[in-house]
Amino acid sequence: MKLDMKQPILDKNDALAAQLRQRFAENHVYVVDLLASPGSGKTSTILATIEALRDEFNIAVIEGDIASSVDAERIKAQGIPAVQINTGGACHLESAMLKRAVDVLDLERLDLIIIENVGNLVCPTDFDLGENAKVMILSVPEGDDKPLKYPGVFQISEAIILNKVDTMPVFNFNEEAFRASVMQLNPMAPLFPIAATKGTGVDEWATWLAERVRQA
């Protein structure tokens, strides 16, 4: 019964996502959708990514949050257009919400849109937003066992960012075990260990992303 109620919502979502995908393609905009737990460093990763790519590309950010606009303010402070979506309690973005944000952006002028989804490792995985890629961030303090517990998000991600690697000595994070679990779930996805606030490892991730933005 739960599935019966969910499917019509997903079908409607996916139809609108397909329209968005076409608009992005026509305007040669690459769209990446970042999924992560609360507090894993999504906004810091976005700020580091902007810093690495802003000379080459025109970038905008769409911020999804249950409430507040603190993240959008942090992005705007860097002189980058940012649109805040408040989901009003919903645990993920849907394509209808994204469309309203996209409508206020100048797609013709943009090369890259970074979406920061709601902090949640579960709900956003089901919802197509018309993006080119979903990319997930796990942060070291969350623990190396997360692929076992949240396999879905690891499976659907085109790339996996491991953030806060500078705190590995503080936490009991077994990188080898983590890599082995990720490899089982998603052998194709590159894994980028970074420390977003320190800039460590950001170049490799930015290079991967830039290659895709150029081809959009």
Added chain:
Amino acid sequence: MKLDMKQPILDKNDALAAQLRQRFAENHVYVVDLLASPGSGKTSTILATIEALRDEFNIAVIEGDIASSVDAERIKAQGIPAVQINTGGACHLESAMLKRAVDVLDLERLDLIIIENVGNLVCPTDFDLGENAKVMILSVPEGDDKPLKYPGVFQISEAIILNKVDTMPVFNFNEEAFRASVMQLNPMAPLFPIAATKGTGVDEWATWLAERVRQA
């Protein structure tokens, strides 16, 4: 339209939750439901709580996860009964899932059931499980801005645990700002700063919980 579809699910959930609440009360079992992000230290907090209270009370644990049973195994290794619920993708526990777990426990013998909900700051807040209290855990690495971004879970919690306080020097966590935000959302809830894996601060939290278990 989304609300129209959600309400019948919630009504059905709440009716079954009321039955569970009655069973808990008849058996003088206190039930606490722990909500937190992935990797905030729910299982470590449960292990520390068990250590503090196992001499006085008979305790059981119900573990909610999307997939895997690693958490239940950690609890069972301490000689405490643990029942694993795999939600098969759902981002929260519902009372129907909880009932199946409760049915295999010996309620007459128990004083305290600790529920570890699915790692998620959003979805579990709406679902009554018949518990006596929902208690949330935020961990320091998640950041002091989380009350602004996830107000709902702070508002419905009877107590708030701030875990991993030993890592405050590593992260830019402003405890004063955090306390002020929490105070705005939920002035009645006590705040327990702990470091579950080190045992720091666990006594205060365990004392608060023990008082309630004795009155159940």
